[in-house]
Amino acid sequence: MRLRPCLVILAFLLAASQAFAAGKIFPYAYNQEDLPNGLRLITIPTDFPNIVSLYIVVGTGSRNEVEPGKTGYAHLFEHLMFRGTAEYPPEKYTSTLKSAGAASNAFTTSDFTAYHTTFSKEDLPVMLSMEADRFQHLDYPEADFKTETLAVLGEYNKNSANPAQKVYETLRATGFTSHTYSHTTMGFLKDIQAMPDAYQYGREFFNRYYRPEYTTIIVAGDIDPKRVRALIDERWGNWKRGNFKAQVPAEPPQDAARRAHIDWPSETLPLMTVAWRGPAYSDDTMDTVALDAISRLGFDQNSPLYQKLVVDEQKVDSLFAGPPNNVDPEFFGVNVRVKDAKDLASIEEQIKATARSFADTPVDPKKLEVLKQHLRYEFALGLDNSESIAATVAQFVALKRTPESMNRYYDMSLKLTPADIQRVAKQVLIDKNLDVVTLTGPAKGAAK
């Protein structure tokens, strides 16, 4: 067990602790505190007994993979973080988790990497201590590094049977030419296959991003925030701040629509994504909330297009859309699974026409009110245990490094007007921003 010298703790003055009042969309009061080394701590006492959920969010994802030939490293690091330290070799780390009955895992996105563990409250000290150790003292031999790259290849392999994954990968490569969003979190296959020889680069990646100024610790559940802060000071206070900033290339505006097609080798229904290059996530403009509203009003289960294509004509068996929700500008995408490839062109036109309609005509205020009601209940239904609370907060922390972004975002949603929606649709959902990817399987009877 690593206990940090008390002198260091004494040097820390408690950062201003902000306790946010209830009454906002997020019903829990939380504390947000910064340590002098730049580490941020968010504590959320909930009324769910006994269980604590710990989310550690590191502000690096595939977006930060700026060097050519080095895609997939943020995700590789998510794996390597389980490769141990001098004090906690992998078998000790695993057996400690096991004795605690903890559910532990991690995931990587374009913008962030999250490590999450849910456990009984009495195990909080050991969990915070063990996590502090691996974030500061990760140490693994080159042979383990090479072996772990194969587990990443195994992950690519298990994803590769799913054609939707291929559509997403192709959309990224089609829509982005300069920005690192051109590759997915998994990375390009050729880069994954070359990972075993990049041990030194792996160390470099860790040294750049696994630093307190990139990291936010979220602790939700049956906790005493003061005690958590003391444990954090003790175990995480010595962590040294870094100084690296990735120069992520900006994506130039798209000047004409683009498209790509994939011939899939085995049996599938045709897939299509119709996407528009959109803005970055915003909680202080109407951009993201307006696109979120369009994705729901235009394409949710009760939308006219869904009713027509899925329920009445039955030409489509899956239709859903989502707004761009990233640190940098990303896609507003409409995803569809079509029953017959001959309908692809017509369905693409109907999706585009639906998008255009938001630019041409203000939405019915009554429909917008129903949507706002939907959003409020959707949020409330999602916060049903400490783990889901921590997970929800982590999504917003990844974007703006504070749970307050969640309150700001929903506040904007409630103020959204038909005119806002029309204005944003006119800016974003236009032909020159369009990227379309289609995928079809072999002709009937041709599948091997």
Added chain:
Amino acid sequence: MNSRFLLSALAVTLAATRLCAQPSGVASQPSHVVSGLKVVALPGKSPLVTIRLVFTTGAAFEPADKAGIASLTAQLLSNGGTKTQTYKQINDALYPMATGIQGYSDKEMTTFVGQTHVDNLEKFYAIMRDMVLNPGWRAEDFTRVKDDQLNALRVSLRGNNDEELGKEELYNLIYAGHPYGHENLGAGSVLEKMTVADLQAFYRAHYTQANLIIGIAGGYPPGFAARVKKDFAALPVGKADSFALPKPTGLTHNQVTIIQKDTRSVAWSLGFPLDHKRGDPDFPALLLASSWLGQHRESGGRLYLRMRELRGLNYGDYAYIEYFPSGMFQFEPDPNLARHQQIFQIWLRPVEQPDAVFALRLAMFELTNLVEKGIAPNDFERTRSFLSKYINILTKTKSAELGYAIDSQYYRMGDYNTYLKTALAKLTPDDVNRVIKKYLHADRLQIVGIAKNASELAAALTSGASSPKKYNSDKPQDILSEDKLVEAWPLGLKPEDVKIVPVATVFEN
């Protein structure tokens, strides 16, 4: 990018798992009503209310020529209109509440589950009640839902998901000729011929009071549970579906089915029947053994350590003694998939083609070691500690707690948490090792692989030739020595024990 339907039609929706209510803060005991309709009620202070309507019927009770009818009936009820409302009207009504009702059907249980904020309870409940009591049976709903189920079977499961395909087919092969021996979603050629009248007949026969367990949890108002019970007394009383299932017959030697498909890597699933269920005397010991060998999606299992961590063979390797569909999408199993008979199963995530035979041999080697050597005392202690606490995580939401309570009612046992913790506390390493020897074996395995070069793989499996593993890094001597044993591990397969099946024929008849 996941198709929402893919998930729901696999009968194990993520949504259903996530539809959960807040714990009340006090562990509440289910209140069982012995006479009349069975009700499991877990009142609490949460503003969320979960309703689970579980009919103890499913694919095991389908007529022989109607495979998939239980699932299709549940899908039509939950994705179709009622007598008084069209599907569109239901969607419009549910939308402001931001909720939905999922239906799914397994071998012995058919479940309808929904969660709402208490503000909307009356409106929500009225829809859910009518879905189950007064289905609309509209032709246009039926056409859409049948099409969806066929596509879920042929495209989402068979075409786009090698791992779930292998796991599902393993169950079907192990239970061939038994009421469990077909896919829950049915068979393609059978589904195509199914009619609304067929579904209505199944509904009339099986959606009965005798088969129903009503579950309600969360902050519902006084009198609500009694009202639900009264409403569902409108169902015919009926007779409970029988549990007199034939004993599963195991194999006399290993058998392999390779599903030939144009895919990048090779996915394996293997196992054998297990006639021992939750509540039976040796279940906790078996659970401990399978958790030690391969706790689902956790890094602490033996297979995970030896196959992924030390050798980099794939993304993970796990073991099960209870049905856990959609394991690639979720960390915790859905409740209300109770079965009186199970399988012991090992799931190997896809491996690179050159490693396919070595990976299978290594899994068999580890299983052999477990059977012959058992679990060491310190591993026993750690695994027991894990399970005793992990059970709290499995039931961390009110909805999950309700689901487990309904399962316990069905298995005729007490509260699952208490049962498991009490039983684990009494266990000894000797108990577990005795149970391992009694129930587990590393031969007579049913094995399913999904692979592109099926003939090549079949030849490698039956040739008896060694299958050495090549590494991209230096390995410790103990691993290399063990590999020498593993690469030549006897598979016990003759050419006639390996069958190659074109993927297009799976789940068709």
